[in-house]
Amino acid sequence: MNYLPLSLNLADRDVLVVGAGEVALRKLKWLLKAKAAVRVIALDADPRVEALSLNLSLRAVALDDLSGAYLVVIATEDTALNKMLAEACSKQNILVNVVDQPAISTVIFPAIIERDEFTIALSSAGDAPVLTRYWRRKLDAYIPAELGKWGRFLGRQRDKVKMLLGSVDQRRSFWEDTIESELAELCYQGSDELQDRFDRNLEAYASDDGLKMGAVYLIGAGPGDPELLTFKAIRLLQRADVVLYDRLVDPRIVDMARRDAEFIYVGKRASNHTLSQDEINDLIYREATNGRIVARLKGGDPFIFGRGAEELELLVEQKIPFQVVPGITAASGCASYAGIPLTHRDHAQSVRFVTGHLKDGSPELDFSSLQDSRQTLVFYMGLLSLNAICQKLIGTGRNPQTPVALIERGTTENECVYTGTLETIHSLVSEHQVKAPTLIIVGDVVGLHQTLKWRGKSVNAKETL
Numbered sequence: 001m002n003y004l005p006l007s008l009n010l011a012d013r014d015v016l017v018v019g020a021g022e023v024a025l026r027k028l029k030w031l032l033k034a035k036a037a038v039r040v041i042a043l044d045a046d047p048r049v050e051a052l053s054l055n056l057s058l059r060a061v062a063l064d065d066l067s068g069a070y071l072v073v074i075a076t077e078d079t080a081l082n083k084m085l086a087e088a089c090s091k092q093n094i095l096v097n098v099v100d101q102p103a104i105s106t107v108i109f110p111a112i113i114e115r116d117e118f119t120i121a122l123s124s125a126g127d128a129p130v131l132t133r134y135w136r137r138k139l140d141a142y143i144p145a146e147l148g149k150w151g152r153f154l155g156r157q158r159d160k161v162k163m164l165l166g167s168v169d170q171r172r173s174f175w176e177d178t179i180e181s182e183l184a185e186l187c188y189q190g191s192d193e194l195q196d197r198f199d200r201n202l203e204a205y206a207s208d209d210g211l212k213m214g215a216v217y218l219i220g221a222g223p224g225d226p227e228l229l230t231f232k233a234i235r236l237l238q239r240a241d242v243v244l245y246d247r248l249v250d251p252r253i254v255d256m257a258r259r260d261a262e263f264i265y266v267g268k269r270a271s272n273h274t275l276s277q278d279e280i281n282d283l284i285y286r287e288a289t290n291g292r293i294v295a296r297l298k299g300g301d302p303f304i305f306g307r308g309a310e311e312l313e314l315l316v317e318q319k320i321p322f323q324v325v326p327g328i329t330a331a332s333g334c335a336s337y338a339g340i341p342l343t344h345r346d347h348a349q350s351v352r353f354v355t356g357h358l359k360d361g362s363p364e365l366d367f368s369s370l371q372d373s374r375q376t377l378v379f380y381m382g383l384l385s386l387n388a389i390c391q392k393l394i395g396t397g398r399n400p401q402t403p404v405a406l407i408e409r410g411t412t413e414n415e416c417v418y419t420g421t422l423e424t425i426h427s428l429v430s431e432h433q434v435k436a437p438t439l440i441i442v443g444d445v446v447g448l449h450q451t452l453k454w455r456g457k458s459v460n461a462k463e464t465l
């Protein structure tokens with residue numbers, strides 16, 4: 001290792017930057033963030049540098065300018081000048097960075113991930129800046145945006161913890177448990193309960209009760225393709241001690257949880273529930289009261305035809321902390337992957353998500369409210385009632401030629417898009433044995449599928465009739 005990452009306190013230190021172009025600008029932003037007293041000397045300056053509040057002199061740099069500097073950053077295109085200045089700095093033991101020239105620098109700027117006071121520095125000693133930047137982006141996505149706030153909160157608790165917990169071991173194990181706990185999530189959300197819960201945990205620790213707080217994450221897993229998960233969904237899934245999932249959730253998503261988590265299938269098929277909704281609600285509640293972190297993975301979005309609210313009722317009543325993570329709902333996922341915009345300036349000014357679920361053999365819907373030809377209709381759970389839906393839409397006045405798409409297993413590698421009209425679409429279902437999950441889209445926007453489709457298989461009713 002040729003470069004040891006040290007974190008410099010630059011507040012009010014004299015830092016000289018030579019050059020005021022694009023490259024200098026990038027370094028200046030960090031130097032100003034670190035509250036350095038920055039002087040810039042350059043023959044000319046990028047207007048964005050001129051706009052910064054710092055001491056800028058437009059003239060040639062002289063050796064005398066180095067005196068008093070703690071750090072010098074050189075960002076000019078004049079290689080001979082860069083080298084001469086770097087050597088002079090080294091002789092005077094002034095820290096020097098020549099941008100993109102690690103060989104003549106004594107310090108280099110790492111790639112930085114910043115969450116207030118919490119920072120991570122990555123560096124490849126100047127060998128592969130693109131690789132370093134790539135990893136910075138990857139790591140950046142995994143680090144909660146509010147981590148700095150959590151760090152500050154923990155900092156404020158240190159004296160109290162020291163007072164209540166006598167031994168170093170006890171304190172370390174308390175901090176380790178706390179960092180892993182639900183308290184971090186409360187902090188990210190800005191919850192007013194944070195301090196109170198922290199204090200209760202600390203007291204329980206001091207009196208050796210070892211209280212552990214359970215929590216529930218109701219996570220939208222999207223329509224199929226695992227890449228449609230959100231960062232938050234992955235982060236919370238990886239915190240879970242127990243994962244409850246159902247049939248619509250892709251096994252590759254379930255696999256993203258910790259290896260040592262417990263996995264419980266609570267699968268649902270139409271009218272053949274493995275566990276009843278009440279049993280699922282109870283199970284979630286029991287696990288959380290036992291101090292476990294429960295991830296409840298639901299297909300699509302938990303609050304769209306997902307019975308998400310029912311699973312939360314008991315938790316609200318019993319004051320168990322929970323979070324709801326939105327997911328990409330089948331309508332958005334399937335429509336995007338099928339190249340069917342749900343709204344369009346020329347064809348549809350609104351979109352409606354409707355359940356096609358049957359009650360006593362017919363859809364529970366007021367069809368007269370579905371007549372607007374400039375509104376796209378998206379039916380969830382409508383495959384079994386497709387025929388009835390089309391007949392009712394025609395019967396209450398919608399044009400029989402209105403385009404319809406069935407999207408089977410949308411966003412997965414087995415996706416197939418069937419298109420036809422209100423009159424013709426049903427023939428495809430038996431012919432191709434279309435299976436659930438399938439989404440139905442009705443409206444002129446379906447006509448755009450032929451032009452905008454960009455993946456997957458598609459079958460048109462006209463071609464097969």
Ligand code: SAH
Nearest residue numbers: 300301306329330380381409410437438439
């Ligand atoms: N909460 C889910 C919907 C659950 S209802 C969401 O927001 O997407 C289940 C219905 O969603 C299925 O009957 C089907 O109509 C639709 N669906 C879910 N995933 C789908 C997929 N990958 N392809 C097509 N339809 C899907």
